[in-house]
Amino acid sequence: MKHFLTAAATAAAFSLAGAAHGEPDPADWEAVLKEAQGETVFWHAWGGATTTNDFIAWVGERVMNDYGVTLEHVKLTDTADAVARVVAEEAAGTDEGGAVDMIWINGENFIALKDAGLLFGPFAEQLPNWALVDTEGKPVTVDFTVPTDGFESPWAAAQVVFIYDSETMDTPPTSAEAIAAWAAENPGRFTFPQPPDFLGTTFLKQMLYELVEDPARLQEDAGDDYAEVTAPLWAWLEETTPNMWRSGRAYPASGPRQLQLINDGEIDLAVSLSPGEATAAIANQQLPESARTFVLDKGTIGNASFVAIPYNANAKAGAMVVANFLLSPEAQLRAQTPEILGYGTVLDMDKLAPEDRAAFDTLELGIATLSPAELGTALPEPHASWMTRVEQDWLERYGVAN
Amino acid sequence: MPDRGFALVPGLTIALLIGPIAAGLIGTLLPAVGYLRPGGGGTFSLAPWQVLFAEPGIARAAWLSVKTGLLSTMGALLGCFLLIAGWQGTRVFSALERLLSPLLSVPHAAAALGLAFLIAPSGWLARLTSPWLTGWERPLDLLIIGDPGGWALIAGLLAKELPFLMLMALAALPQINSAARMEVAQTMGYGRTRGWALTVLPALYGQLRLPVYAVLAYAMSNVDVAIVLGPSTPPPLSIFILRWMTDPDLALRGPAAAAALLQLALVVGAIGAWRILEIAVARIGHVAVATGARGAGLPDYAARGVGLAVSALAALAIFGGIASQIAWSFAGRWRFPEALPSSFGLRSWDRHGPAALDTTLLTLCLAALAALLALILVLGCLEAEHRRGRSLGQLGLLVLYLPLILPQIAFLPGLQILLLQLGAGMGFWPVLLAHMVFVLPYMFLALAGPFRAWDTRYATLAHAMGAGREGVLWRLRLPMLLAPILTAFAVGMAVSVGQYLPTLLASGGRITTLTTEAIALSSGGDRRAIGVWTLALTAAAWLPFAAALLLPRLVFRNRTGLRHD
Numbered sequence: 003m004k005h006f007l008t009a010a011a012t013a014a015a016f017s018l019a020g021a022a023h024g025e026p027d028p029a030d031w032e033a034v035l036k037e038a039q040g041e042t043v044f045w046h047a048w049g050g051a052t053t054t055n056d057f058i059a060w061v062g063e064r065v066m067n068d069y070g071v072t073l074e075h076v077k078l079t080d081t082a083d084a085v086a087r088v089v090a091e092e093a094a095g096t097d098e099g100g101a102v103d104m105i106w107i108n109g110e111n112f113i114a115l116k117d118a119g120l121l122f123g124p125f126a127e128q129l130p131n132w133a134l135v136d137t138e139g140k141p142v143t144v145d146f147t148v149p150t151d152g153f154e155s156p157w158a159a160a161q162v163v164f165i166y167d168s169e170t171m172d173t174p175p176t177s178a179e180a181i182a183a184w185a186a187e188n189p190g191r192f193t194f195p196q197p198p199d200f201l202g203t204t205f206l207k208q209m210l211y212e213l214v215e216d217p218a219r220l221q222e223d224a225g226d227d228y229a230e231v232t233a234p235l236w237a238w239l240e241e242t243t244p245n246m247w248r249s250g251r252a253y254p255a256s257g258p259r260q261l262q263l264i265n266d267g268e269i270d271l272a273v274s275l276s277p278g279e280a281t282a283a284i285a286n287q288q289l290p291e292s293a294r295t296f297v298l299d300k301g302t303i304g305n306a307s308f309v310a311i312p313y314n315a316n317a318k319a320g321a322m323v324v325a326n327f328l329l330s331p332e333a334q335l336r337a338q339t340p341e342i343l344g345y346g347t348v349l350d351m352d353k354l355a356p357e358d359r360a361a362f363d364t365l366e367l368g369i370a371t372l373s374p375a376e377l378g379t380a381l382p383e384p385h386a387s388w389m390t391r392v393e394q395d396w397l398e399r400y401g402v403a404n
Numbered sequence: 405m406p407d408r409g410f411a412l413v414p415g416l417t418i419a420l421l422i423g424p425i426a427a428g429l430i431g432t433l434l435p436a437v438g439y440l441r442p443g444g445g446g447t448f449s450l451a452p453w454q455v456l457f458a459e460p461g462i463a464r465a466a467w468l469s470v471k472t473g474l475l476s477t478m479g480a481l482l483g484c485f486l487l488i489a490g491w492q493g494t495r496v497f498s499a500l501e502r503l504l505s506p507l508l509s510v511p512h513a514a515a516a517l518g519l520a521f522l523i524a525p526s527g528w529l530a531r532l533t534s535p536w537l538t539g540w541e542r543p544l545d546l547l548i549i550g551d552p553g554g555w556a557l558i559a560g561l562l563a564k565e566l567p568f569l570m571l572m573a574l575a576a577l578p579q580i581n582s583a584a585r586m587e588v589a590q591t592m593g594y595g596r597t598r599g600w601a602l603t604v605l606p607a608l609y610g611q612l613r614l615p616v617y618a619v620l621a622y623a624m625s626n627v628d629v630a631i632v633l634g635p636s637t638p639p640p641l642s643i644f645i646l647r648w649m650t651d652p653d654l655a656l657r658g659p660a661a662a663a664a665l666l667q668l669a670l671v672v673g674a675i676g677a678w679r680i681l682e683i684a685v686a687r688i689g690h691v692a693v694a695t696g697a698r699g700a701g702l703p704d705y706a707a708r709g710v711g712l713a714v715s716a717l718a719a720l721a722i723f724g725g726i727a728s729q730i731a732w733s734f735a736g737r738w739r740f741p742e743a744l745p746s747s748f749g750l751r752s753w754d755r756h757g758p759a760a761l762d763t764t765l766l767t768l769c770l771a772a773l774a775a776l777l778a779l780i781l782v783l784g785c786l787e788a789e790h791r792r793g794r795s796l797g798q799l800g801l802l803v804l805y806l807p808l809i810l811p812q813i814a815f816l817p818g819l820q821i822l823l824l825q826l827g828a829g830m831g832f833w834p835v836l837l838a839h840m841v842f843v844l845p846y847m848f849l850a851l852a853g854p855f856r857a858w859d860t861r862y863a864t865l866a867h868a869m870g871a872g873r874e875g876v877l878w879r880l881r882l883p884m885l886l887a888p889i890l891t892a893f894a895v896g897m898a899v900s901v902g903q904y905l906p907t908l909l910a911s912g913g914r915i916t917t918l919t920t921e922a923i924a925l926s927s928g929g930d931r932r933a934i935g936v937w938t939l940a941l942t943a944a945a946w947l948p949f950a951a952a953l954l955l956p957r958l959v960f961r962n963r964t965g966l967r968h969d
Contacts, residue, residue, distance in 0.1 A: 267740035
């Protein structure tokens with residue numbers, strides 16, 4: 003009944019809220035805290051993983067205790083659902099008291115909302131904990147090469163890694179060529195999530211990086227030379243696809259599905275954007291204890307997970323408080339703990355208090371997680387225009403090939 | 405005076421449906437021709453249709469929709485008929501009948517997930533036989549789930565729709581005096597199946613027609629089963645609509661709306677084709693009567709065998725799937741080719757159980773309220789129709805069945821916009837309203853046949869003994885119809901429990917039901933969590949059916965003829 007009562011209470015509260023107060027000013031943090039007290043924040047976030055759901059529930063307990071903010075996790079199957087909601091509200095003229103207070107967002111979803119002017123902010127760089135963020139080494143101010151401009155606040159760092167089962171695979175293939183060669187020797191043992199799934203597209207991006215002649219070109223708009231630049235990627239896919247799981251006639255729907263396929267013994271290699279995912283999945287009994295991770299020799303793409311606040315959010319102050327809490331050393335440390343979430347931190351260790359830094363230093367990253375040194379420096383995301391076209395082309399060639 | 409009160413109900417019901425439906429339709433039609441763009445405005449344009457038809461794979465997607473819908477509906481209907489024809493009145497039939505309610509109440513998504521785990525190359529069937537029988541240390545690289553031909557999807561839909569059609573048929577059978585018809589046919593030396601097809605089927609099908617159309621429409625446009633079992637290269641049309649509807653690129657709303665209209669046209673076309681098929685089959689039936697062939701002996705055994713095999717396989721698939729969900733919800737490590745988890749534990753239940761219980765209460769509360777309100781309206785409509793001596797009318801009927809024939813994905817976003825305009829964009833009551841749009845027609849479907857088939861000579865007798873219309877309604881008609889009423893109520897609750905898109909869209913994601921939770925989890929890969937939630941979901945849908953079966957037995961323990969069993 004808890005949900006029922008909450009829903010009823012918020013429905014009642016909505017008739018009163020809205021025009022009652024103006025926009026909270028992120029620069030006046032005391033006022034934000036005061037306004038946030040008693041607010042309910044509906045955080046729309048992907049709800050497909052138990053570990054993430056548990057982490058968000060913990061965040062809810064903590065912000066309730068410290069700031070009197072109630073956090074409700076609206077579990078999405080796809081971030082685009084939340085974006086669609088905000089868009090629909092705007093179309094219907096609901097410019098206040100919207101259903102979405104905060105979205106776990108990045109990439110094209112962020113760009114779509116930012117371009118349409120449907121985000122609240124800028125707020126991220128005024129958050130008190132922003133002072134701790136690693137703005138130099140982590141991709142926290144640019145998302146798909148588009149500047150975030152403070153309209154979204156980072157909460158986890160991600161980087162492409164590959165998960166493999168060390169029991170069935172001795173030497174992991176650490177380049178695009180090696181993956182192709184290995185797949186040819188072991189047909190049916192490799193796949194990736196079907197684009198336009200986020201992770202599937204990321205895999206194509208990663209292979210493009212590997213195969214393209216001049217990676218720097220990917221930082222700019224795709225232009226007339228698109229076909230020429232991407233030709234090696236299509237050649238690689240032409241060679242590899244027939245050697246993939248189900249001969250490339252079917253693909254898993256999402257990242258976690260690949261883990262299930264490894265555990266089922268159907269595949270030996272999976273792509274992931276979370277360096278700690280394998281360790282967390284082992285602890286969660288979703289992967290065999292022999293699972294390990296590796297990165298490619300030439301490096302892998304990194305990005306960050308962000309939270310953004312819609313322009314018509316009902317609890318903007320509360321959402322900022324949650325965003326700020328997510329940047330606290332306490333929350334970041336918990337997120338990085340492998341058995342809990344295993345997400346990379348966006349904080350700069352040099353900016354932390356000594357005891358916080360010590361806590362991060364002594365954190366055991368887990369059996370299947372690479373050390374920051376092994377992970378190497380993350381490559382920046384290519385410009386969004388490349389992926390829109392690669393995605394479309396992949397779909398035409400392989401997504402509807404049957 | 406009460407007569408006038410009843411006369412208001414059909415209008416109220418139609419108003420309740422027509423608002424959301426009309427808004428949904430407008431919200432679908434306008435974007436398809438260039439209007440109602442986010443941000444307002446727009447001019448007439450065929451661009452959405454050009455985008456739609458230029459989309460790679462769209463023709464195949466449309467064909468998949470038609471093929472999987474028609475084949476699964478035919479299969480389910482045929483299986484249902486062969487089983488009733490060949491086995492009604494036998495002990496085997498009673499056994500299968502008892503399995504019916506639990507079978508029916510397994511929600512689509514849960515059944516699909518269960519089936520997928522059974523038949524996959526690394527699934528339970530392979531695990532149970534490997535490596536000792538098959539020699540497989542690793543699963544074979546076979547394309548079973550998500551095959552481009554859509555056969556796994558057809559199998560899943562068939563298994564799920566067969567119980568629904570069975571229930572509808574069983575509710576109608578007592579009204580058409582099937583036992584007496586069969587007796588006559590068999591006395592004349594007809595085989596069970598042939599005799600049944602010639603004497604019972606024509607009367608029965610008249611009452612089954614609308615449920616069949618609803619099954620056909622659902623099978624062609626569903627999202628949840630298609631996501632789990634259907635192909636993805638390309639997927640059926642409904643998945644394209646879902647993808648475009650929720651794409652951050654707003655320009656895709658137009659093509660999505662156009663695709664929704666295409667889906668609608670396909671559904672209407674398929675129902676038209678089905679109607680022609682009905683007429684053809686009826687002709688064949690007439691010819692068959694005229695030939696006088698008895699169809700006894702071997703043909704009869706073969707037909708009975710097929711009926712039993714199809715039904716038993718459907719039951720096995722769904723129960724096997726549920727059993728696998730139970731196993732996963734208690735599983736520790738479990739790798740291929742182990743037949744069972746290497747350890748069991750309560751960890752998943754500890755972790756997800758309390759939240760699942762919480763959500764179960766809300767889900768049931770919502771479902772019961774929706775079914776209760778819908779029941780009042782449905783009974784009111786039917787009684788008004790009885791008293792006025794005429795039915796809702798063609799237009800009224802069309803409105804009533806539109807939510808079932810119109811693909812959900814086609815008009816729900818339009819409904820969402822309406823709710824937002826009304827300032828009721830989220831929370832419990834909009835969800836209730838949205839659920840009722842779907843619960844009401846299904847309950848009408850479930851109840852109209854039995855209600856209309858009620859023998860009015862009882863009423864004549866009662867009137868002769870001095871009873872008024874109210875007396876007849878409350879003291880005769882409703883009590884005699886208790887079993888169908890409870891069944892309809894359970895159907896209504898199950899429909900509410902299973903709603904995904906209406907819940908998501910009308911609540912702004914703020915009302916979490918067991919279905920939204922299970923489907924959110926199904927996009928991830930945690931089979932243990934999925935196990936816990938799908939079991940809670942199945943239980944929530946199952947409880948009302950159990951009550952619908954048990955209550956008449958308790959109430960009518962001294963009146964066997966009223967039990968409908």
